[in-house]
Amino acid sequence: MSTRKLFVRIANLVTRNRQEERLRAEIDAHIALQTEENIRSGIPRADARRQALLKFGAVEPMKEAYRDQELIPFFENLLRDLKYGLRILCKSPGFTAVAVVTLALGIGANTAIFSLLDAVLLRPLPYAHPDRLFRLYPVDAKHGPMTSTSYPDFQDWKEQSRSFEATAAYDEQDLTLTGTAEPERLRALCTTPGLFAMLGTRPILGHEFGPNGSRYVALLSYGLWQRRFAGDPAIIGKAIYLDGWAYTVLGVLPPRFYFPPEEMQGRLTAEVFVPATANADRGWNYLRVIGRLAPQVTEQQAQSEMNAIAARSAQAYPSAGHGREIQLAALPDVSAGSMRQTAWILFGAAAFVLLIACGNVANLLFAQGAAREHEIAIRMMVGGSRSRIMRQLLTEGLLLATLGGALAVGLTYWTLPLLAYTVPENTMFFTRIHDVGIHLNPTVLAFSALLVALSVVVFGVLPAWRTARPLQSLRATLRASKLRGALITLEITLSLVLLIGAGLMMRSLVMLLDVDVGFVTHELLTLDISLPAKKYDSPEKQAAFFGEVLERFQSLPSVLSVGAVTDLPLTRNDTWNGFEIPGTKPRKGTAGYHMVSPDYFRTMGIPLISGRQIRDSDSARTPLAGVISRSMAQRYWPNRNPVGETIVVYRFSSALTSKGTSIQWTPQQLEIVGVAGDVRQLGLDDQPGPELYMPYAQWPSDNMSVVLRARTDPWPLIPEALKEIWRVDPEQPVTDVKTMDQWVAKESASRRFALELIGAFALIALILAAVGIYGVVSYWARQRTCEIGIRMALGAEPNQVLHLVVAQGLKPALVGLGLGITAGLALTRFLSSLLYGVKPTDAPTFIVVSLLLTVMVLLASYIPARRATKVDPMVALRYE
């Protein structure tokens, strides 16, 4: 009795009594009525209430008795049910094991995906009130929304807008860090002052840039500080060398801070932060603008104010090509990027797996319930109520689900690092996981608990309800087996949809990797060289460096040919610029400008369609020559051979003035000397566009990618190549040393990631569905052992028995197949962002997958069927 009281006391602390209020109201009413009665019978008013209270008796003990009454039944029953349930589960370890593992797979898959979602999408950005931060995109009259704007425009926006309490702008750059250790290429963020204050981030050491400070100051990210400077606080005030220039370190940013939050082209986030340069040219768009809404201002108000500012600007500066709008996008939306949809698709797939797992466990419970009919009938006869028995069965289900959930959490804990490892690099997924970490945290655990509870509802309620029936009528038995068949149908439907999804993705990946990129990707080594401006301050020095490196590479033994280019294809880089076609009616066009070495096309394997290639004789002293891509020729000179035509191109030059960097575009005449084949410049799924290739001898660049074509595998060439570069300049860092095949793989990485996960889920689903079918058919066959015995004794052939049993599994499966195909046709449109070259309703995939599933169903039904035919009729007849 005392333990029960103790338990109840503890329970009292935990539960909150809404009943308490009701009781208090009733007591008040009672006392009031008694008081009035007392007054009516003549007791003086002052005394009436006191006497009423006395008559009522001691309130506190009564309240306790009330509370005890409430809680005792519930908790006592729960404890009893749990103990009984545990005993039952231990008595049939096989059943328990299968059920628990099945649930663990279902819950585990969802927990893993949810952790991924949590790390990437649900965790807030590391800034104060990120939903008040907005990116501003100027809308260009011709090209639509653009990512960046110019410095003068940014100044205007900053000064004229009232809706934003703070604005800042940033640009990205790659800088080489040199010093005591080996040179390292870093991503740098160039920002206008006040960015960090706007984000709500304070450096943990030092301070951020002031508005009028020197240009050569820097802030370090926490990761860089730890990795490169051993976390030494004395770094503040010291100089570091970026691209040869000395920058004074002003401060260190906090850990877990990263910026910018948007998906960048395959780069990790910035590690060093320097002030942005001010560029007075209104047509030079390089700054991305971000602003924090002022308090009380809504997005709509800010939007209309910015549109008004844009309209004024467009009127005042018509040549700058501005549109009349500025678009706002909330930062959290911007940062999720393309991975958001993939994440939700994965979540859906995991949910399917869970449903299938629940279906299997429900069928298991049905079978187990039938076996326990005796026990339950006896309990009902002795006086147990149906609801009590149902409650007990549900508690058993809860126990199973909890065990499954615990196993799932354990599994997830072990496999999460593996999952994080497979995440593709060039996505926001990777950046977030890299900076923030992916692990089990309270949110994820709470989610698992929720899944456990949900699973019990899904798989526990129906069997409990059915099992608690007092007597099974024949009709009820038929209904039960129909129900089991329905569950199988559902499982097949879900498995089919998952398999279709996986199949479509696999085809997409194959199609993507099969695509013609316009050049030969095998046996090609690429490396990126960016010359520091301080050392290579003239175009002649730059051209000389590359010339010498190319010559040395050519002399290496296993190298077939070498070339160099700015903006290597398939790297998501391109530099677009305008050109003009002179004539009676001058036309303007845009093309990607590339500077190449003479042997570039040969090295890459880009075919020459007409005219000639870039030659050594094209030098700084000869007239400007250029080779254009086929699509450029087709677009601007349809039906004509453009070789021999002249166009006007714009040479870029910059000079540092007192007002900032000024950009100049000098028009020059260029003769088209050849047409080359198209390449996919931006990525595997990109359409080839107009590209213009010019000799780097005429247009030197400080940053080029060098490509080497080797006889066989180019990977072993790397040490030699690096040695040659360092013989020319021992301090020159080399980055992005990859084979072209590796670039291709990187391009397809995110699709491959999605495929791997969906494929894994589809496989799990297939196995679970097979196990489910096997279980149901076995059970059916065992129930019918007597009937089968009779049939065989009366002369039925084993084949006929086989057909009979297999049909049990096949019938619901075929219905499921039909439903699955219908569902697949409806649902695969959600995959279309991940597909390439394959329609969401691709017939061959549907057919192949359906056949595969049918074969699986046949196999899963065949095994128990065969077992059924082996039964000795005499034994079967005696089977009870």
Next chain:
Amino acid sequence: MKEKTEVQQGTVALMVLRTLDVMGSLHGYGIARRIEQISGDLLAVNQGTLYPVLLKLEQEGAIASDWGVSENNRRARFYRLTRAGRKQLEAERRDWQKTADIIARFFVVKAEDLK
């Protein structure tokens, strides 16, 4: 041996059921007054002990309750007998009758009948 409070609770429960059976729907205070009138001393004091009993009966499904307005325009909780409660009342009445008959026979019996 049942505890005295349990015995008392049992009888009070029966009284509540019978009261509701006769009077129809009543609030807590009304039930307490009625029981006091009929049983004399049993609920003259410690009327509050009625409420745990009401809760127990409601949990068992023998009575049901709803908010209503009492005679002096106060908000009060009114209780009424359910069908299950009526059946329980009948069953208990038969039990009590049987017990009373048996005990009565003991008091009638004389010493020589037991030899």
